Each structure stands twice: as structure tokens, then as C-alpha cells.
Amino acid sequence: MxxxxxxxxxxxxxxxxxxxxxxxxxxxxxxxxxxxxxxxxxxxxxxxxxxxxxxxxxxxxxxxxxxxxxxxxxxxxxxxxxxxxxxxxxxxxxxxxxxxxxxxxxxxxxxxxxxxxxxxxxxxxxxxxxxxxxxxxxxxxxxxxxxxxxxxxxxxxxxxxxxxxxxxxxxxxxxxxxxxxxxxxxxxxxxxxxxxxxxxxxxxxxxxxxxxxxxxSSLDTDIAPQVIVDSPDRDALVTALTEAGLAFTSGRTGLIVAVPDPGQVGHIAFAAGVELNVLHRQKAGLEDSFLALVEGGDSL
Amino acid sequence: MNLILRPVAAEFSKILTTRMWWILALVLFGYIALIACGLAALFGGLDSGAISPDAVNSGGGTAGLTGLGSIPPLIYSFAASVGYVFPVLLGALATTGEFRHQTLTPTFLATPKRGRVLGAKTVALIVMGAALGVVALAASVGIGALVLGGFGIDPLLADGETWGLIGRTVLAMAVWAVIGVGLGVLVPSQVASIVIVLAFTQFIEPLLRFASTFTQITADIGKFLPGAASDALVGESFFTLASPGGAVLTSWQGGLVLLAYGLLATAAGYFISWKRDVT
Missing domain, CATH: 3.40.50.300 (P-loop containing nucleotide triphosphate hydrolases)
Structure with missing residues (x-):
């Protein structure tokens, strides 16, 4: 070998x-x-x-x-x-x-x-x-x-x-x-x-x-990571996230929450008894930081 | 197999795995066979009386044409004096093809010592040039002797001098292939290289050689032209016959001058294109 x-x-x-x-x-x-x-x-x-x-x-x-x-x-x-x-x-x-x-x-x-x-x-x-x-x-x-x-x-x-x-x-x-x-x-x-x-x-x-x-993974640090989450009952999810004090926007595939940890979002939904059908980390974060690097030329 | 032989074997493999070598060999054979057959029939006809000498306007250099003893070697010499373009083309194509198809990258990755690759290519082309020489002789001697014999002229195949001519023709064709390699590294553009080969061998050099015979001084320079050196090496050609009194080199001088052209062009090309960045 x-x-x-x-x-x-x-x-x-x-x-x-x-x-x-x-x-x-x-x-x-x-x-x-x-x-x-x-x-x-x-x-x-x-x-x-x-x-x-x-x-x-x-x-x-x-x-x-x-x-x-x-x-x-x-x-x-x-x-x-x-x-x-x-x-x-x-x-x-x-x-x-x-x-x-x-x-x-x-x-x-x-x-x-x-x-x-x-x-x-x-x-x-x-x-x-x-x-x-x-x-x-x-x-x-x-x-x-x-x-x-x-x-x-x-x-x-x-x-x-x-x-x-x-x-x-x-x-x-x-x-x-x-x-x-x-x-x-x-x-x-x-x-x-x-x-x-x-x-x-x-x-x-x-x-x-x-x-x-x-x-x-070192690309995955500074640029704000996001979590995508969605529920069959989206209104309940919105209420739960608002009550937990998390900032989010509405996207095509679900709600985009400005936190890095999907577990945190999952826990909030679970505690509020909201069923989830989407919960994952926004993968475009790597590409975003890559683009920021090659365009801006700034180090992370 | 060592570090020298492996690149040489690879260069042979490159030539033999594409179609160019046998296309060139085939065209060379047909071309020389046509000339040898036609001229042997012409001289045979003159000799046997089938063609009246009055029907032929042979121009200035008639001296050699009537002495029948020199006719077979003259016909045999067309192998080199006309066929030399083919080893030059094969050498130039083998080299410029590496640039054109960007095969220098895998070549230099396998053999990073670039001088070794160029040396190997030169060695392989010497052998291929000699092989083309054998093909050309098969046409000029094979067909020529057959036709001469048909007219009852002794083809001089038992003559040691004929075999000397054959050996020197093989040598000249081998050296012409080296010149092709040298031209290919001097002018890596394949199209430009081919244009130069054809323009120089078919037009420029014959004109220069003819013009140089006008005065003694230019004749002394003209005998160093590659085609003149090649004819001197072979020892016989229609061109020297057609320019009586023209200065010629001895056989071994001609061979050395021709080899010098090939090696100088290759060495210069090594620095001009071969050592450059491969991008």
C-alpha cells in the first residue's frame, strides 16, 4: 500500500x-x-x-x-x-x-x-x-x-x-x-x-x-448559521417561536430561524407540543462564507 | 529497461499507435515508385530505341544522362532526393503533435527530465526515418530495377557501389527525421511547421540551390544547404547532374553538415519551446 x-x-x-x-x-x-x-x-x-x-x-x-x-x-x-x-x-x-x-x-x-x-x-x-x-x-x-x-x-x-x-x-x-x-x-x-x-x-x-x-467546519463559524423549520400547523409553530423570543423569517420551505442549533428549535417545538415535518440546518452557510471569502478577501 | 530506454520505447509507442506513420509510408512508396517506374521506362525506352533520342529535349545537363552506367543509381537516388520530405514531416508531426494535443503534460509527468524526452524522441525518429528510407528504397530500387531489367538494362544490383548508395540513403533519411524533430521544437505550431517544410523543400531550397550555382562564391555557400548536403551524402542525385560543375561536399562532409542542422535545430528548440512552462 x-x-x-x-x-x-x-x-x-x-x-x-x-x-x-x-x-x-x-x-x-x-x-x-x-x-x-x-x-x-x-x-x-x-x-x-x-x-x-x-x-x-x-x-x-x-x-x-x-x-x-x-x-x-x-x-x-x-x-x-x-x-x-x-x-x-x-x-x-x-x-x-x-x-x-x-x-x-x-x-x-x-x-x-x-x-x-x-x-x-x-x-x-x-x-x-x-x-x-x-x-x-x-x-x-x-x-x-x-x-x-x-x-x-x-x-x-x-x-x-x-x-x-x-x-x-x-x-x-x-x-x-x-x-x-x-x-x-x-x-x-x-x-x-x-x-x-x-x-x-x-x-x-x-x-x-x-x-x-x-x-x-472552519468555514462554518462566523457567518450567521440558520435553521429551517416547518410544521403542518405553521401558525402554532410561529406562536411557539415568538413566545421563545427567537427571530425568524418566513421562507419558501419553512421558517428560517436565526440560531445555529436545530436542537434548540426542536426543543421549543416539542415543549409547545407542535409537530414538525422539517428541521435542519441551512446548508448554504458554507457556500455563503466561501463566497464572502473569495469576494471580500477577508479572513474568517 | 532503464531510464534511457523506457522513454525511447514510449516514443516508439506514440508513433506506432497513431495512423500517421503508415499513411506517410504508403504515400512515400507510391510517390517514389511512380517516379522510379516512369524514369526507368523513359531511360529504358531511350536505350532500347523504343523512344527516339530526338524526342527528348534534355536541357543543359545531358552529360550524365547518356552514360548509361549511371542511370540505375540515379533512379535509385530518388528515394532520398525526393523522398526526404517524408521523414522531415514525420519528425515535425511527432513533435508538434505533443504541443497541439497537449500531450506534453502526461509526457512530462511520466518523465520529468525533459531533455531525456527530447533525446528519446530523436532516437526513435532516427529509427523511423531509416525505416522510411527502406520503404523509399523498396520503391526506387525494387520497382526501378524491375523496369530497367525489363528493358534489358543491368540494374547493377550485384554492384557494391549500389549497395553503398542504398546504405547512405537509409542514413540520410534517418538524419532528415532528426531535422524534422528540430524543426518541430523550433516551430511548435503544427500548421506553421508543415508549411515551412513544404515551402522550403519544394520551392525555396531548390531555387536557392539553382541560383547559387551562378557564381563561385555563392556555390561555395550553396553546397552547405541541407538538400545539397543530403545529396552529397547519398552521392548521387538528379539535382547535381542537372547543375554540372556545381560545388559539392564529399559524402561524409555532407552527412556531418546534415546532422549538424538536425542537432542544432533540436538544441535551439529545446531552449525556445521544450523547456518552457506547460500551461
Missing amino acids: PLGAVIEFTNITKKFGQVTAVNDLSFTVEPGRVTGFLGPNGAGKTTTLRMLLGLVAPTSGTATFGGLRYRDLARPLNTVGAALEAANFHPGRTAAHHLGVYTTAAGIPRTRVAEVLHTVGLAEHATQRVGGYSLGMRQRLGLAYSLLGDPGVLVLDEPINGLDPEGIKWIRGFLSSMAAEGRTVLVSSHLLSEVQQSVDDVIIIAKGELVHSGPL
């Missing part, structure tokens, strides 16, 4: 002429967890990942896997698996031949090609030319490439883009299982909602700078 390595970015900066794409980023990514690398389009996510993989030379700073730069890894594909975008293929080559080229280059047994194609659900399209693939199939093939060397570290740039709902469900489970095996999993996305069900940690950048890093 390959062990995950710690990914470490140290003061990494990239300037394209006068434009600073990535500015003095420092953060670490731990093994055994899924880390979401988030930021709006153009925030510098892809440039940062390409610097990590030695494809783009940083203007200054370093990015390492367990202390080694990518180009210094003895067996790169067996250490780090990366899927960067859905277009790195010669359209006239079949999926199996495409992967075969790189098993040859990296000295990986050829049997891995069929294995990874099976893993990502492309086994029956293995001998089809990639030019005829859909975007979702290309995403899966990119993922298959990253898995060739059974690496301890996965670096995936927007892997969910273009996947159908079934594929999204599959990849979420897949990422979690990879992390559970002790691998380091770094996944970028411009949408928090796309990855929030599977990530443990988040790194958020905006305009090339780090604006937040920490566990997913």
Missing part, C-alpha cells in the same frame, strides 16, 4: 510578465484526508498545481512531496498521480494505447492499463479512439492516467467538471476511499458545493493569494 506524502507549498509565486498569477502561497496538504483546493476561475489554482508538478517553473518558492520536488522523485507516476484537464490526448489514439504509452515511459506493468480503465468504468471503451469520447469519458480517462502507478498522492484539477450525476456520486465515494487508505488527496474546484460532501480540509485562494485554510 503506497503511503501518502505531505504536500508542502512554501512561499510559491508565479509572475507572467507584469501579472502576478500566484502570490506567496504557503500551505500544507496532509495524507489521509481529502483536501479541497478552492477559488473562483482565474484565482491561480491550475497554475499552482502545475508548479507543484514541475510543469510550470515558479518565479520563486518551492512545492514538494515529502520534501522532494516533483522532478526529483525517483518514480514520479508511482508517487504522485495527477489529472489536470480533460484534453491531454491525441484524438487518434485509443484509450488503452494512450495509457500504454505512459506505462512504458514510467516502467509500470502493462496490466495496470486494463485495471485502471476498469476502475474508472471505461473498460468497454478501451479500444475506442479518444477523439470520440464525451467530456465525462475524458475526465475518467484523465483519472485513469493518474491511477496508473497506484500512487500515494493524488492531485486532481476540477475532476468533477463534465461528469454526469452518477459520475459525481462515484467520484465522491472514490476520493473518500482513497483518503481512507492513507493517501494524500488534493482536489481543486471553483464550486464549494461540488466538493463539500467529500472534502475534510479546504484551502481557499482568490486572486493568487491564500484567503483561508483549515478543516471544512
